[in-house]
Amino acid sequence: ASPIPTPQLGASIFADLSPAELRAVRSFLLSRPELGLAADRGDSLATNSLFLVELQVPRKSQALQFLSGGRPRPPRLARAIVVFGEQAQPNVTEFVVGPLPRPSYYRAVSYPGRRPIPFAARPVTLLEYELMHRRLLELTEPLYRLLRDTTGFWYHNCSQRCLTFSDVAPRGLGPGERRSWLILQRSVEGHFLHPVGLELLLDHRSRDPRRWALQQLWYNGQYFASAHELAWRYEHGELALPRPPSPERLFSTYEPRGHFSTGTPTAVHGAKVCEPQGKRYRLQGNLLEYGGWRLALRLRSSAGLQLFDLRFNGERLAHELSVQEAAAFYGGSSPAAMQTKYLDSAWGMGALAHELAPGIDCPEVATFLDAHHLYDAAGPERFPRALCLFELPTGVPLRRHFDSDFRGGYRFYAGLEGQALVLRTTATVYNYDYIWDVLLYPNGVLEAKVHATGYVHATFYTPQGLRYGSRLHRHLLGNLHTHLLHYKVDLDIAGTRNSFETVDVRFENISNPWSAGERVVQPRLHRRPRRSERQAAFPFGRALPRYLLFSSPTQRNRWGHPRSYRIQYSSQAGRVLPRGWREERGVAWGRYHLAVTRHHEKEATSSSPYAQHDPWQPAVDFESFIRNDENIENQDLVAWVTVGFLHIPHAEDVPNTATPGNAVGFFLRPFNFFDEDPSVASRGPVIVRPRDPASAPAAVQRWTPARPGPGVAAEPFTYNGTYGQE
Amino acid sequence: ASPIPTPQLGASIFADLSPAELRAVRSFLLSRPELGLAADRGDSLATNSLFLVELQVPRKSQALQFLSGGRPRPPRLARAIVVFGEQAQPNVTEFVVGPLPRPSYYRAVSYPGRRPIPFAARPVTLLEYELMHRRLLELTEPLYRLLRDTTGFWYHNCSQRCLTFSDVAPRGLGPGERRSWLILQRSVEGHFLHPVGLELLLDHRSRDPRRWALQQLWYNGQYFASAHELAWRYEHGELALPRPPSPERLFSTYEPRGHFSTGTPTAVHGAKVCEPQGKRYRLQGNLLEYGGWRLALRLRSSAGLQLFDLRFNGERLAHELSVQEAAAFYGGSSPAAMQTKYLDSAWGMGALAHELAPGIDCPEVATFLDAHHLYDAAGPERFPRALCLFELPTGVPLRRHFDSDFRGGYRFYAGLEGQALVLRTTATVYNYDYIWDVLLYPNGVLEAKVHATGYVHATFYTPQGLRYGSRLHRHLLGNLHTHLLHYKVDLDIAGTRNSFETVDVRFENISNPWSAGERVVQPRLHRRPRRSERQAAFPFGRALPRYLLFSSPTQRNRWGHPRSYRIQYSSQAGRVLPRGWREERGVAWGRYHLAVTRHHEKEATSSSPYAQHDPWQPAVDFESFIRNDENIENQDLVAWVTVGFLHIPHAEDVPNTATPGNAVGFFLRPFNFFDEDPSVASRGPVIVRPRDPASAPAAVQRWTPARPGPGVAAEPFTYNGTYGQE
Numbered sequence A, B: 001a002s003p004i005p006t007p008q009l010g011a012s013i014f015a016d017l018s019p020a021e022l023r024a025v026r027s028f029l030l031s032r033p034e035l036g037l038a039a040d041r042g043d044s045l046a047t048n049s050l051f052l053v054e055l056q057v058p059r060k061s062q063a064l065q066f067l068s069g070g071r072p073r074p075p076r077l078a079r080a081i082v083v084f085g086e087q088a089q090p091n092v093t094e095f096v097v098g099p100l101p102r103p104s105y106y107r108a109v110s111y112p113g114r115r116p117i118p119f120a121a122r123p124v125t126l127l128e129y130e131l132m133h134r135r136l137l138e139l140t141e142p143l144y145r146l147l148r149d150t151t152g153f154w155y156h157n158c159s160q161r162c163l164t165f166s167d168v169a170p171r172g173l174g175p176g177e178r179r180s181w182l183i184l185q186r187s188v189e190g191h192f193l194h195p196v197g198l199e200l201l202l203d204h205r206s207r208d209p210r211r212w213a214l215q216q217l218w219y220n221g222q223y224f225a226s227a228h229e230l231a232w233r234y235e236h237g238e239l240a241l242p243r244p245p246s247p248e249r250l251f252s253t254y255e256p257r258g259h260f261s262t263g264t265p266t267a268v269h270g271a272k273v274c275e276p277q278g279k280r281y282r283l284q285g286n287l288l289e290y291g292g293w294r295l296a297l298r299l300r301s302s303a304g305l306q307l308f309d310l311r312f313n314g315e316r317l318a319h320e321l322s323v324q325e326a327a328a329f330y331g332g333s334s335p336a337a338m339q340t341k342y343l344d345s346a347w348g349m350g351a352l353a354h355e356l357a358p359g360i361d362c363p364e365v366a367t368f369l370d371a372h373h374l375y376d377a378a379g380p381e382r383f384p385r386a387l388c389l390f391e392l393p394t395g396v397p398l399r400r401h402f403d404s405d406f407r408g409g410y411r412f413y414a415g416l417e418g419q420a421l422v423l424r425t426t427a428t429v430y431n432y433d434y435i436w437d438v439l440l441y442p443n444g445v446l447e448a449k450v451h452a453t454g455y456v457h458a459t460f461y462t463p464q465g466l467r468y469g470s471r472l473h474r475h476l477l478g479n480l481h482t483h484l485l486h487y488k489v490d491l492d493i494a495g496t497r498n499s500f501e502t503v504d505v506r507f508e509n510i511s512n513p514w515s516a517g518e519r520v521v522q523p524r525l526h527r528r529p530r531r532s533e534r535q536a537a538f539p540f541g542r543a544l545p546r547y548l549l550f551s552s553p554t555q556r557n558r559w560g561h562p563r564s565y566r567i568q569y570s571s572q573a574g575r576v577l578p579r580g581w582r583e584e585r586g587v588a589w590g591r592y593h594l595a596v597t598r599h600h601e602k603e604a605t606s607s608s609p610y611a612q613h614d615p616w617q618p619a620v621d622f623e624s625f626i627r628n629d630e631n632i633e634n635q636d637l638v639a640w641v642t643v644g645f646l647h648i649p650h651a652e653d654v655p656n657t658a659t660p661g662n663a664v665g666f667f668l669r670p671f672n673f674f675d676e677d678p679s680v681a682s683r684g685p686v687i688v689r690p691r692d693p694a695s696a697p698a699a700v701q702r703w704t705p706a707r708p709g710p711g712v713a714a715e716p717f718t719y720n721g722t723y724g725q726e
C-alpha cells in the first residue's frame, strides 16, 4: 500500500508527491524550452537534467493557518533540482514548481548567500558511476595481470570473477575538485569486506570522461604515480605482495556456519509479534493515529523520514520532526580510509529506503507502505515496502506496582502492559543499513532511534592500519569512525511560542532546621534559562545538562508549572574533526549535541545534498543559524539534535554490524505538560485486589477481554498476590 | 515452577537454598542453646532472632575447580544473619552454616575491620514496624482532632479512613541513632501520593517501645516540639492550615479516566508476544540456556538477581553478574525529604520480588519461577512467580542488508530476525518498583537493564518545596532524587587473568601522503592500559572513555587481537552527595561510573544490609577495595558498574513513573573476542537472491520453516527486491 494523500485530511498537505504529481512536474519542466532539459540522461554529463523532484513543504505559517481551520489550503508545490551540465558555466539550480496538480510556473530558489550551487558539488549520478566504470575498464588494463595473479579477480575485460569498487568522499581537498579514491573489491556477496589492496585516485572532474585519469594508486601500503608504474614494478618482482587468501568459505555471507554449543533450537521460528485482536492504530493516507498520537508522515527523497503536525490528544507538540543528515567520518592509513568523510544525504539517503522484509525487518503483522521517488531517474519509481508500521509489545509494562501489606498479602496489584507504535524506514547507504525508527508511546512519550547495521566500510589490512581499527580478516581492516545523525525537531509546546531552559542539580549546604548546629547537604534544582541561541548551543566535549526543557512561557498545567517537554538523549556522540578544520565546516551541525534556534523558513534544513562534495563552502552553513545569536525567549524554537557513536570495528562486525548496542536516539517526554500521565486514558490496565477472605480468588478489574486469544494464552489470567510459608 | 537445583548439573552449586535447606539451617541454629535464638519473634525486640538465611556462595576457586571437572563439589553452605537483641550489648552477627543438607557447624564471619555489626545498623523488621504502628496509635492521640478535621483521616483510634505512614532513612544523623522521620499519608490506593502534611520524628532506639517518643513534628512547613504543642496551636487557631483537597476522583489509582482524542481502541488487546513454534530456551533447575548462552541463576534474598558461570559457546565470560545495591538520594524542604537517602538492600530488595502478572509484567507465554526466602520470617516463604523468562521479539533485525545493484534491482537481500532472551525480576521497595532485566542476545551480547516504575516518593507540597521538585497535585510535591544502581561483574575473559584498557580517539595532524604540502587531520585510536585500581576508577563528573575493554593478555583471536569484552554504558548517573560528606561514605561505590578491582573473596559485595542504618561507618567500605591501588595487569578482575539517572518528578509521574525513558543499564559486548559474529551459527537468516530473468520469483534461502504459523502470518514470505518506474 502507498500512503495516498486523502485530500479531505489536513495531513495531506504534507504528503509526498504522488507518481502522477511527480510526472506532472517533470513534464512541465521538460516543456520549458529555456531550461533545455534532456528527456533522458543519455550518455553524457554535459546535459541539463532533472535530478530530483519532491514535495516542497508548505510554509509553516500557511500550514498552521490552514490546519487551524481558518485559511485556505496552501498551494501544493514541488521542489526540483536541476543539474545544468550543458552550460558554459555548469551548475546546479533548485526550483520551486507549482501549483500542482497542473504546474504553471517555476522559480529558482537559492540557499542564503550562495548561488548558484557549483557543478562540482552535485551528487554523483548513476550515469557518472556508469561512466566511471567504463573508464576504469580502460584504465585498469595495465593491471590486469597483477590483479588476476594476486587476487584471482580482475576489472579490465571481466565477465566473471570481477572486481567492483567502493568510492569515498569528499572527492578532493578543496572546492571544485572531483577526484575520488576508489577501493577495488572482489564482486562477491558482501564485497565491502573484500578489498584487494588496490586503491585508485580517479579524477573525474571533466564533463568529458575521455579526459578522466588515474592520478595515483595505492597498493598494499605503497603509492604509485600510474597504473603502468605499478604494473612495471609487479612484472619486475619489486612489489611486496599480500599473501593471497587461503580458499575458504565466504566469510561475508549470511549463510549459517558453526553451531551454538547449547544446542537450543534456531531452525524453528522464535518469539513473534502477533495481534490476536487486530490493529490498534489507524492510517488514513499519510495520517497516522495511535493511542492519543496523530501525525502526518512522509519520506522525502532528499533525506528520509519527515513527520509533521505531531499531536497528542489534539494538541500539537511539534510541527516537524525529521532526519536531516547522517555522517560517518573515518580514520585510516590507506588514502581511501583517511579521505572518507561520508555525508549520506548526497548519496540519496532518503531514496535508499529499500524493501523491508516481513518477519525480519518488521514483524509479519506490520503494515508496509510503498514510497515513490523521482531521484536520478527518468520518472517516478516505486519503492515497495519502503516503510512499515507496527505495534510492538515492548516486553516491559508501561507501569506497574505491587502494593504489599507486608503480612504475606497485598493491598492491590496494578499494571498496564507496555506497547509502542513503531514507524520504521531504512536507508541502505551502500554498505551501511540505517534503521530509522520513531516510537510512539501512549503516555505522550516519543522516541526517535536509529540502529546501524549492514557492512562496515573497510579497507585493505596493513600493519599501519592497526592504529585506526581492528583487523577483521586476513586482508581486512575495519576503520574507526564516528557516526553522527542529525534531526530537526520543531517543537511547539502549547503553542509556537516557547522558551528553553536547562535543569540539573547543585548541592546546597544549609542549617539543619530540625537539629540545631547540624548541617544538611542536599541537591537542589539548578535552573538556567537560556536566553539566546549561543547559550542554547551545547558543543561536544562538555557534559549536557540532564534536563533540557522546552516550555510555554504562558501556559501552565493544573499545578502551576510551565507546560514543558523534555529532550532526553541516548547517545555516545563526539566530534568528527577539530572545529573549523576544512571539511568540518560542512558538518557544523555536528559540533553540538543540541542547538536551539529561532525558527526561520530559510533555515529549513541543516544540510543539503551538496555538503558531501563541497563541505568547504557548504550550501547550508549550520553555524550561521546560531551566529546571529538571536533571542530565544518566547519564540518559535527549533531543536537540532545530534546523536551518534564512536565505532571501532571488531571481529564481530563480520559479517555485519549487529543492532544490539548500536542504537542511539532521543526521547521527547512530557514534563508537567499534562496534569497527570495521559496514558490513564488507556483501557489497558489490570487491577487485582484481594477478596475477603484472603483465600478467595482475587478480584480482577479490567477493561479488556479476559483472554487475549488463542496462540497467546491458553490459560485465563490469574493472580495470587499472597506469599507466605508453605 | 521453582528452580529446583538439579544436582547433576554444575550450576546447582549456585542454586538458592530450597525450603527444606532453609528449614534445616533454621532448625540447626535454633537447636544451639548457646545462641539463645527465639523460635518465634514474639512481641519483643529484646530477643535473639534469625533474620535471614540464604545460600553462602562457594568460593570462586573451589567453584572453578569443581566446574572444570577436576575437583569435588564444594560443600553446600548457608549464610545466616542473627540479630542478638537479648544481650547486654546487642548486635548483629553473620554466620556461615554447613554442610547442607544436614548442618553440623556454624562459624561467625565478619566484615573486614568491623565486628560486631552495631545493633542500630540492623534493618527494620516487620515486628519493629508493628511496634512503631502501635506506639503511634498512642502518640498521635493529641492529633486526632486536627487530623480528622483537616484531612478526613486519622491515626489514633482508627478503623476506617485511616492514616498510614512511610518512613525514611537514615534514621538519624550519626552512628547509633535510630530515629525516623515518618510521613503520614491517607491509607488509600496509592497512599504514597497522599501525604497529609504531617511528618513525625519518632525515636525508636530503645529495645523497649514504651520508651519510644516523638522528638519533633513538622506540619505544613512548621516545626513543633511535641504533638501537644501542635494540637494546642491547632485548637487555638494559630495554624496555617492547608486547604483541604476538593473531593475528586482518586488520582493515584490505575482506574482509567478520560479518553484519547484519536479514538483508537485500547479496550482490546494490543500486540502480544507469541511463540508459534515453541520455546527456544531451556531451563533445567537453575541452569538457563539460550542461543549459545548458558548461565546459573539465583535470586538472593539480600540483594536480588545473581548470575554465575555465564558462558557463551562453552567459554566462561563472567563468573558472576549480580545486583549489589540500589540508592535513591533526595532533596527537599520537609525534614523527611531532606533526610531521605535510601539504600534499598536494607529494605529487603532481594526479598521483595513479588508476583509478576502474566500479560503485563511479562508476556503470557513467559516461564514464571517461584522464589523462596527466609527473610524476617519464622520459616521459608514462597514468593510465587518471582522471576520470569521469555524470548522477546526485539522488533528490529539483529542484522540486515539490502544490496542494491542501483539499476532497479538487487544482488541480494539478507536479514536475521532479532530476538533476545529476557530474564526478569522486580523489587518493589515500598513505593518504587524496579524491574531488573538481563537480556541475552545470540551474538554474545548481554544487556543488563533496570526500569523504574511504581509510585514516586513524595512529600507534602509547600511553596518552599519547589526548589526541590515539581508540584504533582494540590498537596503533593515530587522531590528530586538520583537513582543509582550498582552491579558486580566478575568478568573472566578467556580465563581469569585479564587486563583492562580504555580506548577513545584523538585527532592527529599528519602530512598528506598522496598530496605533498597538504595536511590530514583524522582520528586515531588512543589506548590507555590501566595498570592499577586507581587508574581504573572513573569518578562521576568526568567523561568516561567510550571503549572499556577487558582483555586476555595471552589469548588472541584469529586476527591477532587480544580477546576482549567491552562494557558499554547506557546511563545518566551522577553523584548523590559531595565526596566524603557524611552518608556519602556509605555509598562509596556511588562515586564511580566504573571501578575495576582485583578479585578478592573478602570483597564479595559492595554494600550490605547495614549500609542504610549506618552509612557513616559502613560495614562494607567500597573505597577500601581501591585504596590499596593494586596492580590489575594480568589479574582476576572485577568490574563494579554504577548506572542511574536524575529524576525530577513531573506531573506525568502520577499515577506512576512510567518505564519509557526510565531505563538504564549496560551492555557486555564482545570486542575481538570471537573471530566473527558468533550469531552466524543461528539458522535464522533469510537470504533472497534474484533469479534470471528478474521477473521470476526471487530465490529464498532459509533454514527455518517457510511459515511461522497461524496467528502470525497468513501469507507466505515474499520478497520482490526490485524497484523501478511503474
Ligand SMILES: [Ca+2]
Binding pocket: A533, A597, A598, A624, A625, A626, A627, A628, A629, A630
Ligand atoms: Ca539564528
Ligand SMILES: [Ca+2]
Binding pocket: A490, A491, A492, A493, A496, A599, A636, A637, A638
Ligand atoms: Ca517551534
Ligand SMILES: [Ca+2]
Binding pocket: B533, B597, B598, B624, B625, B626, B627, B628, B629, B630
Ligand atoms: Ca584492591
Ligand SMILES: [Ca+2]
Binding pocket: B490, B491, B492, B493, B496, B599, B636, B637, B638
Ligand atoms: Ca574476573
Ligand SMILES: [Cu+2]
Binding pocket: A452, A456, A481, A483, A647, A657
Ligand atoms: Cu559504523
Ligand SMILES: [Cu+2]
Binding pocket: B452, B456, B481, B483, B647, B657
Ligand atoms: Cu525516581
